[in-house]
Every structure is written in C-alpha cells, then in structure tokens.
Amino acid sequence: MSSNGNSTAKAEVRDLSFYYGDFAALKNVSLAVAEHEVTALIGPSGCGKSTLLRCFNRMHDLYPGSRYDGEIRLFPDDVNLLHKDIDPVETRIRIGMVFQKPNPFPKSIFDNVAYGLRILGEKRRGVIADKVEKALRDAALWDEVKDRLDSLATSLSGGQQQRLCIARTLATEPEIVLFDEPTSALDPIATASIEELIIELKKRVTILIVTHNMQQAGRISKYTAFMYLGELVEFGETEQIFTRPKKEQTENYITGRFG
C-alpha cells in the first residue's frame, strides 16, 4: 500500500473517506506516514489536502454534519484515531497542528507556550519554565525572546509568531506535527528559517505538511502524496514523484500544466 521502503510507519491511513454532509471530500485514501520523516501533501486547490490533514487530529469533530469512514491507525499503540471512543482533545495533544497564518493567543510569549502544559494540569512553576524554555529552543526562538518572555506574542514579527506557534505545539511533546501551508504568509527569509526548523524537528517528531510550493516539498520532504478531487493519485518518495512520476496527472501538476 505504500512505497515507504524500510521506514517504520508512525501512522497509516486506511481506506479513508470523509464527508462534509453529503459531499465526499476524501475518497478511499490509503497511505503510510513514515516515522521521523517529512511527508508532503500536494495537489490543486480543493483536492482535499487540508481535509486529510485535519482528520489526523479530529479537527472536523468541531463541525456538525461531517463523517469519517475508514481508519487512521497510530503506532506503536495501533489505535484507530477516528474511533468514536478516542478522545479528540487527547488526540490534539498527541498530534499537534500549525496553521497557515500564525495564530498566537493574545497573551504573553511565555503564556502562549505554557498554555498546553497548564491545560494538562501541570502546576509546578519550575517544570513549566523548563518546558517553555525547551520548546522555545526547539523552535529556534529562545535567543530572540528570552529577555522579553512577558511581552505580548502579537508584538513578534510574522516569522517569529509562526515559530512561537510551533513552540506552543512542541511544548506538550506531540508525536506528529501537522503543518498546513505554514509559510504561505511569510517572506522568503522567514520561510527559509521555518523550513530549516522542520528539517531539524523531524529528529523528534513525525511531520505531515500541506504545501502549494513544489520547491518546498522538494527541499524538505522525503515522501510526497499527490491528491486530486479527493483521491490519492500517487504516493512515493519525493524524488521519484518529482523526477519520474508514474501517473500522467501527477506529471501535469508537477510541470505546472494545471492547478
């Protein structure tokens, strides 16, 4: 079902269909997400990339009228994330998400990163401070903010805000981080620093990223899934997808003939 070679699967999407009301936005999608690698989801607007990403942390549960059919199995526990007995709130801690537009809370830099830890019930100030520092270091932001942790998060630049959102996600030690076009609102320098960060982060977490930027997928991902009209057209190593696509639709998209 996948061409992941020797990689260990962190998650497996199995025959997943997803419906917004009667509309099937995903149709029988199956793919494996390799542990400690970056997997990119690409395809033209409306093909279902964000919908697939949002299934992983049960974001759709927040909206009535949506329905999942199929499974997303998370390893090593081998649980189906879409099962009705799985708590979506717990899932969102294990599987973090970073959005297109940086969305810090209107709180201090420190409180943004401490937020998830406090939700989890951590009350020890020293532990919170240590974890906040670690998350900010892991998000390559510590040196820039260590002297202004009490400043409002919204006083940071766009690129810094996005790294803060990454630190906020990392603080609760997720296993997978979902990135939904994380650099589309950023300038080239901020984009480069987020890309470097993603490459660094894969040592610790498994990464799934939606991107419109083909060069970005080429630079940072090991595997690429090409989607079209809710279906997974082709999935494989990024290098193969970009240089020797097996399907004509993939080739047309890669070469800019549509989308």
Ligand SMILES: Nc1ncnc2c1ncn2[C@@H]1O[C@H](COP(=O)(O)OP(=O)(O)OP(=O)(O)O)[C@@H](O)[C@H]1O
């Ligand atoms: N809340 C919703 N209700 C109904 N239909 C939706 C909803 N969100 C998305 N859709 C539809 O589902 C399909 C897939 O949308 P999705 O946002 O996943 O695509 P995408 O590939 O991420 O697109 P883009 O690159 O433009 O963000 C589209 O046809 C879209 O119109």
